[in-house]
Amino acid sequence: MDYSAILNRINTDITPLLGQGKVASYIPALACANPHDFAMSLQLINGESYHIGLSNQTFSIQSISKVFMYEMALSLFEESIFGRVNVEPSGNPFNSLIQLEYENGIPRNPFINPGAIVIADMLTSHFGKDAIPSILGFIQKCADDRCISMNESIAESEHTSGYRNYALANLMKSFGNIVNDVESVLNTYFHCCSISAHTAQLARATVHLAHRGTDPLTSIVHLSSEHTKRINALMLTCGHYDASGEFAYRIGLPGKSGVGGGIIAIVPNVMSIAVYSPALNHHGNSLVGTKALELFTRYSGHTVF
């Protein structure tokens, strides 16, 4: 398939949409993003890669980091996670406390904020002071690229504006579902949100999810085949907050979005995809990024269904 042509066609189609939507503004570093930016990268398991737009311009991956955090947790803790974080779609915004209170502090899934905070707690317990560098190291290893970094000023901003995340963590702590002190757990969590990468790096970092957990270029096993299937299932049912059903319905690929404007998607056995455009739709997902992926599945015919 001529993926270069497909990317060009997508680029043409989405150009009129650039600038629609709203850039996240709750922290300064995100608010400064240019709503006209766009990038898309394909990393095939056969080693080929295709890029269009600003594919070497880093951005804040935000919630996309939740995928890597859960990969690590799944390898380390396996089934024992399930008493603390469930795997069901939430049907609610990413940071709602309502469901969490009704369900006694057990988050619906690891891709909404409270779920990722519990995962951060588990990784903090396991790695202690090394939790943050360990998570960063895992992503760097997946991307085969030591240049991926955390952005301290973003981590700091999340801290000072993250009242709702403090509310979530304290509520879960009141139910006994946070072991470490809230400050340490959120420190880990906020640093994960602050990871910066560009689409070329992100596509590279997730290609193992299209290849049963093994990096097709280096042959390093990042995740078991069984766990890879589960990560993909979770991305399909829970990857886009309260628009997960619509993403599955329209695009039909496992994916995960971040409020920074990035989205990753997986075509099992074929490739990983990363797309970036910072202006968001009303569900908090990249407006142009979602559209680009919808066009991609239409033009390529790739879908899991």
Next chain:
Amino acid sequence: MDYSAILNRINTDITPLLGQGKVASYIPALACANPHDFAMSLQLINGESYHIGLSNQTFSIQSISKVFMYEMALSLFEESIFGRVNVEPSGNPFNSLIQLEYENGIPRNPFINPGAIVIADMLTSHFGKDAIPSILGFIQKCADDRCISMNESIAESEHTSGYRNYALANLMKSFGNIVNDVESVLNTYFHCCSISAHTAQLARATVHLAHRGTDPLTSIVHLSSEHTKRINALMLTCGHYDASGEFAYRIGLPGKSGVGGGIIAIVPNVMSIAVYSPALNHHGNSLVGTKALELFTRYSGHTVF
């Protein structure tokens, strides 16, 4: 792949579980089912089929009929459905009124009761008095089998015990999301629930969903390729009520369960599957049926992820 051997292996594995779980008891016809019954059928798109257990014993397909109803509605009404029924997972039991009230009478998806009741309303508007035979006719055509029938005594029982469905329909009517009178709409809905079939028929009736909407044996087009993808996406995210995430996570195939103990599942481009065992787990899905599908994906390696 030796599917006969796989079915035999599954049969052996699930035998000790038969009798666990609880047969639905809210209407007499369901309560009479034998909790030790088991059947499983595979219908490959290459025409082969494999069966084990009581694959010619009919049972009440109940909510599995919601798939066929939505197929018809999607073909007839296309995007105009979306103002009346959404495509998001619900995260709640199949008949909850809470979400429905918060969301102004617009059901989350067509595979929970209120969503299917709205679909029944749309089909009732379109077909008038012929709604019930038209829906039955569509399933018969999909199965290439005129013997599939509705069970009047079950339809009648649903009627006299269906207070919650009356509550759902009246609540939606108060929001203006039911056009016809409640009695007519529920008459259509209850008759759909009463359809009886066996696993061989059900697998046959759904094989077009594994083949982009076209019956691979008769070449009849039941659904467009685009709509087929969407039905499968919906089954993956919403097919099992508040256990949909877990089904995707553990089994990784689009599927739909019914309270009568049946489950269908789709392996895109390969086959459809129907399984039956009437005793249910606490989510209201067939306990042994769910297990059999989990074993099937493990032994065959078939998954969309």
Next chain:
Amino acid sequence: MDYSAILNRINTDITPLLGQGKVASYIPALACANPHDFAMSLQLINGESYHIGLSNQTFSIQSISKVFMYEMALSLFEESIFGRVNVEPSGNPFNSLIQLEYENGIPRNPFINPGAIVIADMLTSHFGKDAIPSILGFIQKCADDRCISMNESIAESEHTSGYRNYALANLMKSFGNIVNDVESVLNTYFHCCSISAHTAQLARATVHLAHRGTDPLTSIVHLSSEHTKRINALMLTCGHYDASGEFAYRIGLPGKSGVGGGIIAIVPNVMSIAVYSPALNHHGNSLVGTKALELFTRYSGHTVF
């Protein structure tokens, strides 16, 4: 105290407000009310009565009938009511299904629709076919006036537009908290809503609630002293839907409003009050009626606190 002067002063004060708010429009008979109408009646336990405005013009008392229904039920069934209807404020609109589903079909109190529907069910069980005339008879007896009647055309209208009440009744029936068939129960309920009276009759009919249950003019005991105290407590905490707290806070008297624009209020040991003005505030209570009662407590100093 010069109650005539107080009524005149209130009349002057509220005149500029007449026409503000919105007349209930869900049934034709209510929609036809003149938003500029106003009436207020005081019935003292010493036999004196004071009136201003259209105090002989009948209107639909709607939910005010819930007070009389609960009086009857309390006398007949006493403490055994509590398994079926609670006595807590609801904090939700009068016809919400959400709380009812969470609380397994047990309504919060008898002054919201579902609570009154359960009371209608209990009275239907007790009186059979005579339920409707028995309730009307009780109100006539309390008012010492056989002219108070039900309005069949309003009862009929409630019937054909009452989808939400059907939803509530069916939901409670699904929980086993409605014994009779839904149609009969709602027939009783809708007829109670259709009772017509004017403020002079309403003040007269409720004066026993200011006099420990005994009619101060006829000496007929309508309710025990203990039950009277409880009715007044319920009116104070639950009499105005989700504005009950504000009514207690600003007015400080037990009261009950109806969507027809009437409100009754009790000054224990002194008098009963009825006020009417059909235009409603956003909580569904008479806008001018609420204001008139607030002025009354200010000018008279009467309050339970």
Next chain:
Amino acid sequence: MDYSAILNRINTDITPLLGQGKVASYIPALACANPHDFAMSLQLINGESYHIGLSNQTFSIQSISKVFMYEMALSLFEESIFGRVNVEPSGNPFNSLIQLEYENGIPRNPFINPGAIVIADMLTSHFGKDAIPSILGFIQKCADDRCISMNESIAESEHTSGYRNYALANLMKSFGNIVNDVESVLNTYFHCCSISAHTAQLARATVHLAHRGTDPLTSIVHLSSEHTKRINALMLTCGHYDASGEFAYRIGLPGKSGVGGGIIAIVPNVMSIAVYSPALNHHGNSLVGTKALELFTRYSGHTVF
């Protein structure tokens, strides 16, 4: 009336109940209370006072402090409070986050935790570093007793176990309804909870609420007459969390309970009452204290209704 005799009769009646219920155990200082302790004090506006049991044994007044906090806020900020804290019953437990999220961070009333936290925020803004001594000073002045004090070890315990209060405060801060930093606000709040007093002091401190805001013994005006009426109305509709309706129904007096086992109640124009017994019923209110007040209204006939 012979109040001594009434107290003796109550004491006899409640003796068999002592030990039933459960002492609050979430902080050590409360857990150590003796479930057999009982005390009751009446402070009449004519200056007489009556006591029975351990009426000079101090206990943690906990949420009863919310009454004094709101009195101060009402005097200082008057109607401007209403944009930040409502006056409606909540129908939910004292520390639920669900309603708070649905209602955008505006608490239902000042007598549930989030409401009192907002009041603490307002008092912290007004008094700065003097907030804590100012509140204590107000209570001492009301009681005409400088010996009432805060218990630092309880305040500290609240701090280290108060995750849910941190969750509430952070959630409201995310909605912009907390102005000061969360730590300072909760410091004020936890110190208020830690106030210790005995029933004689508490009855004395609240007698102005039975006397239109003016201390009947010293003639000091603590609160306007209008505001006193509103405090009493609020206690009646919201003073006992999700058992407020039942308290009004069975006892019929404005009152406020604390998790330490104390309850205050007001008989307008007659007296204030304080009762203490640390074992709680399932609503979190003193089991014996509630019973004692019910008996008091029965034996004395005092009720607002």
